[in-house]
Amino acid sequence: MRALLWRALRREPGQLVRICLWSLVEAAPAFLIGLAVARAIEDGFAAARVDVGLAWLAALGLAWVLAAVAARQIVLAVAAIAEPFRDDLLTHVVGGAVRRAAATPGAAQDSAAVTRVGLQVELARDAFAAVVTTVRGFAFTVVSVVLGLLTLAPGAALLVLPPFAAGLVLFLASLPLLTRRQREFLLADERLAEEMTAMAGGLRDIVACGAEERQGARMATHVEAQASAARALARATAVRTAALGVGGWLPVVLVLAGTPWLLSGGAGAGVVVGALAYVTQSLAPALGGLVQGLGVSGIQLAASLDRITAAAQPPPLRPTRLRPASAEVRLREVTFAYGPHSAPVVDGLSLHVPEGEHLAVVGPSGAGKSTLASLISGLLRPDAGEVLVGGVPADRAEPAARVLIPQEAYVFRGTLRENLAYLSTPPDHDPDHDPDHDPDHDPDHDPDHDPGDGDSDGAGPGAAELDAAVRALGAADLVAAVGGYDARLDPGALSAGQRQLVALVRAYLSPARLIILDEATCHLDPAAEALVEHAFAARGGTLVVVAHRITSARRAGRVLLMDGGRVQAGTHDELVHTSSLYADLVGHWQPEPVS
């Protein structure tokens, strides 16, 4: 993460030079203010030479105007560094999140957490810009003031700089304490937020258990812990403010106390006023800016980067992929459990699905049907035994060899054609692919007007092929409803059934010979579901359907019944007679004879 920071700072040396040059201009009033005020009074107004006084003031005014222009240029130059920094962070966060999600597809995806990290990126960008701006401003101002004081009256510099340096040292010394307190507060605040989220999520259960009082007491301790961290932070901030006071206010008193000495050294009253102007107009605000920049933005930046780093871990290595020889599926003594301490969901399962078979998987929820689908499609690896697709371990089979359509259909914002061609275009293998793909290589390229985006052009399905698939699955109405193949889809505006239909047409168009539908038709009505299943059965290849409705089982050549590690396979008619659970599921209930 430190590397990201350095990279951001060093990537644009031109902008750094621009910042330094404009900073010189911006710091001009800091150099001029005391000098101009002192000279305007001493040589001008007090000496009854109004024109000289006005000339000095005009110079000061001009310096302010130039400084304002310079400040604007500096903001733009800092932005030119901060914006690519934000892009880097976002690329990092998004890439990490998508890769991690794809690596652990079984785990629940906490998209809210990812959104929170997105917020951290914005905070980090602002904090980064603020730190660069204030630290730079402080350095240039201090140098200007020192030069100005030395020019005006070296004696005044002796009165101003030691207490200022003392204040700065005190502030820097208080910084570790402040950082620690800030961090502790953020942690306590986060823990409280987590507790409140847990309480809101478990409210129904807490009330049903009558545990409101105890939960209230528990919340009280967390609320108190957060408040006490906030009070500790307030105390540390008070210490920091005192340090700031030493650096900003003590020089005022010392300059006033040293006035007789300055006057005896030949300086006029104007010089004293000028020295005061340096302290109150330049030095104190610059110190305040530094306190804000390091004490607030710097800590924010560190905290945000911490969280972004924690959220984005390096992607897992992918094994080389193998091409299966056929679309037959073979499971040998497969056992799988979700945790080292959990009971196995699939326990010693052996199963052979020859190429071309249509298998339906049924069973109560939690029986392991989706787990089986994940094992066959290679998303999960068995703890024991092996899952082979065409003789190749399922988790190493080429993605193009099989298609898994889960219950939650993935439809992305893009054209309908892009969405339908998703599985017909070769996945990640473009030669110039770079995981840290840096979009600013080509800043003028606006992908919003380029639906192809370089990824999905090439060998997409032809129009005739598209039409045939859409007709076969009964999706013609959907195509018409969204406005044709080149209409942009808003996934949120589609119904769950429409999204499933898009995913199903996509699977139908793919070259894969093994299709796994994991409750992929649950949002379609029964007639549409039947049409889809018939179409896939007629498409050829192997078809595994995790059934949502029991009617799916009647259409399959063979049925696999799963129930807590017990598995039975057979045709529909066989199972009705041999399994009471299956009979139960299909609604066959015979009153047992009273003995």
Place this chain on the structure above:
Amino acid sequence: MLAGDRLVTQAVRRNGPWTALLVATAVGGAAAELALPYVAGRTVDAFVAADPAAVRWLTGCAAIVACVMLCESLGVWAAGASGACAAARLRLGVLRHVLGAGPAVTRRFPEGEIVTRAGLNTEEVGRAPESVTGALALLVPTVGALVALTLIAPVLTLTLFAGIVLILLVLNTFLRSTTTIAGGYQEAQGELAAGLVEALDGARTIAAAGTAEREARRVLRPLPRLRRHGLLLWRANATAGVRAGLVVPLVEVAVLAVGGFMLAAGDLTVGELYAAARYAVLGAALSGALGFVGGLARARSAAGRVAEVLAVARPRHGTRSLPPGTGTVEFRDVTGADLRVPELVVPGGSVTAVVGRSGSGKSLLAAFAARLADPDSGTVLLDGVPLPELSHDELRRAVGYAFERPVLVGDTIADVIALGRAAPDDAELDAVTRAARADGFVERLPRGYATPTAGAPLSGGERQRLGLARAFAQGERLLVLDDATSSLDTVTEREVGRALTAANGGRTRLVVAHRLATAAGADQVVWLEDGVVRGLGQHRELWRDPAYRAVFQGERP
């Protein structure tokens, strides 16, 4: 007065010593800062005139500076501490209210919204005392500076105002007012976030298709647009910065120039000119002081949102306890939402199944029976006592509730199971865990009952069994099982049922179920359709009705 404003007033008033300290430091600091330029100017003048009073003036300066520093530090401390205390007090009140009102709050506000209102918004209300005194601390010196400037020379005040007007006029001519383009930025940001959420929801598809890199790039597509809008925003900010950064220094230069003329004419001393320049700077900050009022406005609107949560009614509990009984549940003329149950008796000790298609009102019936929700009218009685007349503890001791998707509240597995009981002993814990058939996997966990909940990945079926154990430990007379065994395999489900019957056989069970076998095994079946009881009786009798059979056929496997 609005409920929100009442909260703000309370936050200010109940903060006791903190508010007083805030006011004292704000006013004291402002007064000191106001006095300093005048006293400093007199010090310089006195030294120049070799007036022996100079030392007195200097001592005054030192005292004033000490006062400013003290007030600043104390003020920062008081602001932080006062905000923390006020927010904590309000927050705890909100959380206790939410706990008291229960699921009624969740029905009204999404969970994230509750957290925002109890968290961020109470924090904002807590800052109300600081906002009030902060505005004071800014207004006092600005107004005071204008008065002081006028006392030194009214011409300088006129210069100040004329200067501000003139400078703004000139700046407005040269700087086009930039319409902010925040909208475009937020849009690109939103699109990126939405794309990411879509991709995460589609994780299984992406994993199976091996397209993670492609999807990451697709999600990042709005990035160039984001940067373009981002730079436009920076540009607008930079331009606004020019405007803000120029007014004060230029006004100061103007005041110095006019003052310089007066100095040359002998109408001002050098010290007075210094003081005038400082007062001009302080006075020109008036526009900034007005911005502080915004803090109070934020506190008020935040208080309005907090007050909405506090406005959700809390159910009242009576003081009665239960007479001896077996757990008979009666519904009398109950209506609520889309459910109407004129009369229904669940006999004590029986197993009653509630069946019906989804949306027929099964869960609401169960919630009424356990008083997780109150009907709009009518009464639900347990052993002859209307539920609202029972004391809170008596009600919860008598009724246990198991959910289809229980939320496991508690740090350890033992805490989770004991949520409904203050402190069950180990034997009790073992008994309920065994009855829920959760003993097997709890034993396999690394630290058994002491395993932290956060570190134990549990399947849906395991969570359900912990939820069942939790309910068993609690409901002494009535157990409501709302689809609470749906993720158990059939054998385990049957075992749990048998264990319940064998253990303390007396408990009444109200079981919402989808499975045929559950209905067939129940003493009585309540068949709901569209919010009314369509049939009541034994499964074998109801089975003759094709419409009843249809409830179980063609549904889910």
